[in-house]
Amino acid sequence: MKVEGKVALVTGGASGMGKGFTEVLIANGAKVCVADFNSQCGEEAVAELNKKHGAGKAIFCKCDVTSKTDFEEAFKRTKEEFGGIDIVVNNAGIGGESDDKWESVIDVNMKGTIRGTRLGMYYLNKDNGGNGGIIVNMASAAGINPNPFSPTYGCSKAGIVHATRCYAISEAAVKSGIRLMVLCPAFVDTPMFQNLSSGDSDQFIGADMVKVKAFIDHIGVMTVEEISAAFLEMVEDDSKTGLILRCAKKTGNQYCTLAVENV
Known part of the structure; x- marks a missing residue:
């Protein structure tokens, strides 16, 4: 699907990878709803996008992906503002392994992504007035390969990978021409990664930061x-469709596809 003339909704779209996705979508002719929990960052991102690419290219919807009401309102407003939805990007995610954070990781990453997938399936479904389209879910290499430093985060991302592949072969997706894919990058230079690499103890479980940094150096860090x-x-x-794209750094500082798997 060429993105020119299409409408996208991107969760966590105000910063990091989400902001990068909104930028590349709008640069290639799409209109985008930036759905994000952070109102200040969201409003600033939309103002920047509209100034750069032209008024009306982006709107902001405050959205906590753990809230059914917030999420439904973001979809509803996007359709009302732009006339429909063609692309859904479930990008919002957090990390955390401490006793008071690990459950939020499951709520935001796994449950939030599945909630967004189900809403996307409804709005893109031809039986509900949709035209088919694309759902991209953000997982991680940590959801494919075990990571001893962040087991809860890895579990949440593994759940996203499997759920996406299951939805991709569902009758509803096939019948309505909905493509579902999951993107599994290794480390990417985002605010969350910067907190992680700076030694944020909440991101890991009993990890020696020297070993963590050595692990990061071995894998490499991609840019947004x-x-x-x-x-x-x-x-x-x-x-x-039903695709897993795994990306990481390689020699020469170029990203490479480590594996592409179709259902």
């Missing part, structure tokens, strides 16, 4: 621009 390019490739290639 690199992962956004991989994202756009997924969206615009109609042959891809």
Whole structure:
């Protein structure tokens, strides 16, 4: 699907990878609803996008993905404002392994993504007035390969991977021409990663930061621009559905596809 003339809703779209996705979508001709928990960052991101690309290219909806009401309102407003929805990007996510945070990781990452997927399936479904379209869910390499430093985060992302592949082969998706894909990057230079690499103890469980940093150095860190390019490739290639795209750094500081798996 070429994104020109399409409408997208991106959760966690005010910063990090989400902001990169909104930027690449609008730069290629789409209109975007930036759905984010942080109102200040969201309003600033939308003002920046509209100033750069033209008025009316982006709107902001405050959205806590753990709230059914918030999420439904974001979808409703996007459709009312732009006339429909073609692309849903469930990007919002958090990390945390402490006793008071790990449950929120499951609520935001796994339950929030599944909630967004179900809403996307409803709004894109041809039986409900939709035209089919694309749902991209953000997981992580940590959801495929065990990570001893962040087990809850890895569990949440593994759940996203499996749920996406299941929805991709569902009768509703096939009948309405809805493509579902999951993007699994390794480390990406986002605010969450910066907190992680700075030694935020809540991000890990009993981890030695020297070992953590050595692990990060071994894997490498992608830029938001690199992962956004991989994202756009997924969206615009109609042959891809039920796909897992894993990306990481390699020698020469270029991102590479480590594995592409179709259902």
